[in-house]
Amino acid sequence: MGKYAKIFSLAVVLGLAIFLAVVAGDYGPWYFAWLVGTTMIVLIAAAGAVLFDTQEERGEREI
């Protein structure tokens, strides 16, 4: 049951995302761009930090 609930809620989220993309993309292209852009900016900054840790670990091993 838990599995189906997860799949269902994922479907709801995806459905909402598509709806948002269609509506926002049509009426509020810049608002939509902000949503996508901000998510991307946050994720890239986070990825940079993770990369920093990886680089550091690799650097320590090389020494």
Add this chain to the structure above:
Amino acid sequence: MELFVALKLIWTLLLGVLLSGLAIMVGMDMGVGTLLRFVGKNDAERRVALNIIGPHWDGNQVWFILGGGAIFAAFPTLYATSFSVFYVVMILLLFSMIMRPVAFEYRSKVDAKKWRGAWDWAFLISGALPMIIYGAAFGNVMQGVGFHYTWTGQFFQDESFLSYLLNPFAILCGVLSLSLSIYQGGTMLMLRGEEPIYARARGFAIGGALVAAVLFIIGGMWVAHINGYVFTSPVDPGMAPTPLNGPGVAVQQGAWMNNYHAQPLLWVLPVLGVLGMLGGAAMAAARKPVLGWWLGALAWIGVIFTTGASMFPFLMPSSTMPSQSLTAWNATGSQYNLGWMLFFALVFTPIIIAYTSWCFYVMRGKVKAADVAKNTHGY
């Protein structure tokens, strides 16, 4: 009933709800601010008192901001006129309101006696002054305010700000509001504080509630003798919302009691107010701060709705040009606007109440001096 009239009525009710919510939530924090120097004899105790409302004052303050925004949108002309006509007082209120967030955040960040002492005074001023002004504004509005409009809707004031400051009835309302906030703040300090803060707060809560009850009763008898306002020609509640071509209005002593004579059921409101205050004092005395807090909320609702019921449908009468008095029928926004605002209020109010309650739930429990000293994120 016409949709527009219904919306006007709903928003007038919501105005009362907002003013009550503001008084309860902001008033509680203001009370704690006012009491800070008296319930906390040393720095550690004062920090405990501050951390009791620390996680919540910011959210509570939004009631004040929301109050301003909602009046702006739902009663544009009332907002434009009342804020301007009370200019000097409003600016004083503003100065004390903006001192408070800064005081919370900055006070405990520097470990110096002078620095903290100065911010403690800032708490006293920014706690007591806004509550006095809040109450006094009601007192002034009840007596009518001097303003008129030109044909473009441009507003002009006809009285000096001194007449709003030096006004016995308004001062009484101001002190009433201050004592209610002290009562409310006192019960909050009891709720999450330990000895010796608890005992001191208890004293102030009882005192505040009793003083408020006395002043409220005196104020009620006084109202029967001050000038009220009545319509002299028929009013169409569905009228276009503008004060420019309204019906005739006359000034009449004791007119604010008319609604109570017409609808005796309204007497429930002042009774609730008095019950809230006396019951609250009893609960504080019986060391039941949770009940005391809720009775304090009831007292505020009683006081504000008593005032509203006696003036309805007047919101802010003009003493110099009574026919341009602002009422629930002529000071609102358009039907379209009120509809959208109601939609947003209905959607977001439950959400706000839900997460505010959750926030209080997460931060429940007593605030201990040892925790405050250890916590680097607190105040």
Add this chain to the structure above:
Amino acid sequence: MNLIDPTVVDLSRLQFALTALYHFLFVPLTLGMTFLIAAMETVYVITGKPVYKEMTQFWGKLFGINFAIGVATGLTMEFEFGTNWSMYSHFVGDVFGTPLAIEGLMAFFMESTFVGLMFFGWDRLSRPAHLAVTYLVALGSNLSALWILIANGFMQNPQGASFDPVTMRMQFNSFLNLVFSPDAQAKFVHTSIAGFVTGALFVMGISAFYLLRKQHVALAGRSFRMAALFGVISSMAVVTLGDALGRLDYLVQPTKIAAIEGLWQDSNAHSSAAAAPWLLFALPNDATQKNDFEIGIPYVLTPLVTHSMDKVIPGLITQENQAGPRIENGIKALNALEAYGQTHDAADLAAFKANEDDMGYGFLAQRYAPDQNLNQITPANQGAVIAKTEKDIIPNVFVTFWSFRIMMFLGFYFVALFAFASYFSLRNELQKHKWLLWASMWSIPLPILACEFGWITAEAGRQPWSVYGWLPTFQAASSHPVGYMVFSLIGFAVLYSTFIAAELYLMFKFARLGPQPHHEVPDEGATPMFAARAAE
């Protein structure tokens, strides 16, 4: 019709401008830092490395110092519409007040309630729950900006409301037009992302300070990296959105774009529109209505502003000359409206409706009408009134031109700075490029400066209007005695100076002190408890 004392209008404008600029010192940092802190906490929750928790809490503390003043001074802004701009509030409150109220309901409540939990909830919430709270604060502060800029968008390009001759004010008629106004959209994204740049450079600059002193290197290196990447995308987005806003101004606020570009004559006045130079440097002279000196790059202006090679951008002098008929219609509209207010006669209403769109230009003409009364304008003196009013329809060109340029030059500087910072941080070569660290540190105030100049461009460029094309600024103010204004101005000066002194003192104190908490460090035993709670 008596107008407000011009001294009171000027003092009201001064007070609003100063308090808005002051408020805006703190807002961009809040908008950006919340998301950057949320990104740090995200890494903490995913990797579980304590250094990211330390980062979240340290930057959170600096954020808190800034946030408090931002909230406090924001109150002033809401008050001032009522206390100083009563005609404005009455005239557009039906549509302008709504986004402000929704801001309170939807955004400000969320931001302020959760900011308490963000600081106080560390020991009481599971890691994911605390992360969610941080994101809600970030989202709340940016949603706040959204509704405020929707309101501001209405002032720039009023849509979603129409004038109602019975209530004598703008009546709200389309929620969707208000919210999806292109001006509001582009402005929100531009402002929010400009905040991201400000937050990123703040974090990057302070991290650079630590890196230079080789202090707190684990925290500073990671913070620098995150801020640099956060900033490089944001700064490019800001430039993109700036371009979008410029094009919007060309479409709906022709006086503003001409002032921004220092364009007195039409863009095709000297040769073709395509060859029109974009001015790199100029000294616009508002008195003689020409540029005393200019250096331009040909073939840039037209594609930049109009996104085409042949569209003509009308110059300021042309626009003044073309305003004559609108002013004449506006005078007719207002005279008909005043008559309608007394007679409620259909003929008067029809006369008003015929010239309704030019009503605002009638308001502008009041200052020059005999006795400031439009009724007293006769065919004999009308020409003189119109000639004087025409000169009033454009903003101060020098101010608009230069505030725009300072903002824009800074914007391109940020792109370059963040690009270098990201590149060298990704290669872990920051210590080899000390100049970059110095530049980052000294650049901390520059994004705030750029934001301020951006605001000046937008609002000074909107003049003489309070609501573009509908309500002149001098008409919008409250009628106060000069003494009231002096009182409030002195009060603001004293209070705000004290605040900024306290804020800078604390910021420097805690930035120098670095991540160690100024009280004792909470015992590390807290961490397993988090893990246990998270597992529940």
